[in-house]
Amino acid sequence: MTILILGGTAEARQLAAALVADGLDVISSLAGRVNSPSLPPGRVRVGGFGGADGLAEYLRGHQVSSVVDATHPFAATISVNALQAANRTSTPLVRLERPGWHGHPRSGSWTWVANGAAARAVAAAASTPFLTTGRQSLPDFHPWADRDVLVRLVDPPTAPLPQRWILIMSRGPYSYAGERQILTEHAIDVLITKDSGGTHTMAKLDAASDLGIPVVIIARPERPQVPHLETVAETIAWCRSDDDLGFVGRSIP
Ligand SMILES: NC(=O)c1ccc[n+]([C@@H]2O[C@H](COP(=O)([O-])OP(=O)(O)OC[C@H]3O[C@@H](n4cnc5c(N)ncnc54)[C@H](OP(=O)(O)O)[C@@H]3O)[C@@H](O)[C@H]2O)c1
Secondary structure (H helix, E strand, C coil), X not given: CEEEEECCCHHHHHHHHHHHHCCCEEEEEECCCCCCCCCCCCEEEECCCCHHHHHHHHHHHCCCCEEEECCXXXXXXXXXXXXXXXXXHCCCEEEECCCCHHHCCCHHHCEEXXXXXXXXXXXXCCCXXXXXXXXXXXXXXXXXXXXXXXXXXXXXXXXXXXXXXXXXXXXXXXXHHHHHHHHHHXXXXXXXXXXXXXXXXXXXXXXXXXXXXXXXXXXXXXCCCCCEECCHHHHHHHHHCCCCCCCCCCCCC
């Protein structure tokens, strides 16, 4: 029994650790975007598969018995590929995705938008925005070379940032006090983020809301319909279960 975890998230690492500790054969797959990723226990492979065809080939070649798509909520392409590859090879597939921030008590006061360009449009009047939307979204905001944008990234940007922008390189989790200090020190007048969900990066939302700073939040992309679990514990139970009703039809305990 070989379980392929499509990873790149803390949940994927936790899942791999738990399954390896259980004695299961686990391969974690990483896209290879991050310079020095925290590697999960068990086997690890790095790099794209070459689309759905390549992934299907990989599943066959490595006799993968089930796939957990534990990729980030904003990584949409790999999830479509995973569904297609699972379909073609009749491999059970489940999606592990942490809940988003829609349920946050203040979420009704935030402006929800579909993408980076829409976020820039609704925050057009801001003079000192705080951007925590990730490295891949930065081109959407490059027209803001005329203002003092504070950007926080985990990895260095792949292209030079506009001269006026200030870069903070750090990795969460972040505290409420620390986030409040950043918002105040830089006189931030809008927080632009994306609905990553979870608690590691949530404090900025509370801090901004308490300070009366508007929050613009990019909603998660559309996803293929795949059985969906929200916690690592539920996914461990699914992986241990031998209740196999066919590829994505395998029941959720
Ligand atoms: N997007 C985010 O905001 C974000 C944030 C934190 C972490 N991540 C992690 O970073 C990775 C890339 O994100 P993305 O938004 O670029 O994804 P994406 O747009 O869904 O994927 C683009 C391509 O990257 C390859 N890929 C993505 N995830 C992979 C994985 N786990 N293993 C092997 N190949 C993978 C696939 O290439 P092939 O078609 O060649 O197979 C895929 O078609 C994901 O694993 C995700 O979990 C993303």
